[in-house]
Amino acid sequence: MTQATPDVIRPRFTRDEKARKSFTSSLRAHVLGTQARRMREHYDEVVQPQFQRTHGRLPADGQEVRSVMKRERDFHFFSSVRSCAQEMVFASVIPAVERDMEELASRASELARDEQGVGGSLTLDPNFQVPENVTRLDVHLAPGSFHAEWGDDDVSAGAIYDSATRVFAFRQFGDDMNDIGMTMSNFVRLRYPDFKPTKILDCGCTVGHNTLPWATTFPDAEMHAIDVGPGLLRYAHARAQALEIPVHFHQMSATNMAFEDNSFDVVFSSMFLHELPLKDIKAFFKEAYRVLRPGGLLINMELPPNSRTEPYQSFHLDWDTYYNNEPHYKPFRDQDYPSLCVGAGFEADDCIEVTLPRYTFVGEEEFSQSVHKPAVFDNSTGRMNPKGTRWYGFGAFKAGEKA
C-alpha cells in the first residue's frame, strides 16, 4: 500500500518550479555524494598526513579534524554549496504552497471532518506554548521554522515540510518518504516476533512520514503521534486521513506529555532528539519511560554517537551544528546514548543499538536476515549517502513483564 502524499493535499507546482526542485535535489545529491567523496580524498591525501607530520599523531576526534579542515578550500566550497542548496530546498517549494495555501487549508479541513470514517483524530491545544528550541531560530534554515502559522486552519508548515523534504532527500528516504519508519517498525516486528504492541506513540512526528508505517506494520495497534507545530499537525492529520490510515495526532511537547503512566507499548522517534537541548532530551527520556508499559520499548532513529564514529566521520556528521541552524546536534551526539536511557530509569542490560539496511530499498527477505546482525559503523551509517545508507537506532525495553 502506498504512503506517498495524495494529490488532494499536495500543492500544484508549475513546470519551472518542478525544474527548480529537480535541480536542487540533484545539487544536494552531488554535494553530499561526489563533493563529499572528493573532500574526504583531499583529507586522506593531504590534510591528515600534514596533521600527522606536525602533531606526531592522527586527529583524536571530529573537533580536531574540523580545526584543520576549516582552513581548506575544499571544505569552504562543500559548505557553501551545501548551505545554498539547503536554502534552495525551501525556495523551490514555498511559492507553490503560498499560492495554494487557502485551497490546501480547506481540503485539509474537509478531510479532518472524517466523512469517510477513517477514525483518526487531531487534538490541538489553543494554550500551547511552542518550545524555544523551535521558536528561537529557523531550524535547518526553514523559513518560519516548524511552527509558523498564517491563519486559523493553516497547513502551510506541513505542506512546505512535506514537499521540501522530498527535494532534500533526493530519494534517500524512499519513494513514499517513509523508509525510516518502515525500517524501524519492521525491525521490531522481525527481531521480536512475540512482542505485539497494541498502542504506539511517535514523538516529534512532523507530517507523519515515519508515523504511518507503524500503523500499517502493526495494524491492530492504536497509533498516536505528537508534535508542537499546529500547521504540521493539521497537515499530518489530513494526509493520514487521505491515505485512510487512522492516527491520533496531538499538539504536545515530548518533554511533558499528557498521557497516563504505563499507557504505550512502543515510544518511537526519528530525527528528533538532535532538535532538543540536552535538558529536554533528558526530560523526554523520563517521559518515555513513564508512559511506557513494563515490557514496552523506546526506540529512536538518529545519527550514531560521536563515540561510535571515527574522527573524520564525526566531523562530517556534526556539520549541521555549525552551518544549518541545528545547534543541539553535536551536544546530542557527544552523549553516551545508553547512559541517557539508564538516567531515565531503564536498565543497562535492556538497552538496544542497531544499524539496519533500508527496508523499502532491500525488501523483506534481505532485511529479515539483517535484524539479528551486530551494528556496523562506517561511512554509510546514519548518513544520506547516495552509495547506500544504513539507519541507526537505539533505545531500551522497560523492565518487567508486559501487563
Ligand SMILES: C[S@@+](CC[C@H](N)C(=O)[O-])C[C@H]1O[C@@H](n2cnc3c(N)ncnc32)[C@H](O)[C@@H]1O
Ligand atoms: C526533524 S523533525 C522530525 C521528523 C519526523 N520525525 C520524521 O521522521 O519525518 C523534528 C520535529 O520535532 C518537533 N519538535 C521539536 N521540539 C519538540 C518537542 N519538545 N516535543 C515534540 N515535538 C517537538 C518539531 O516541531 C519537528 O516537527
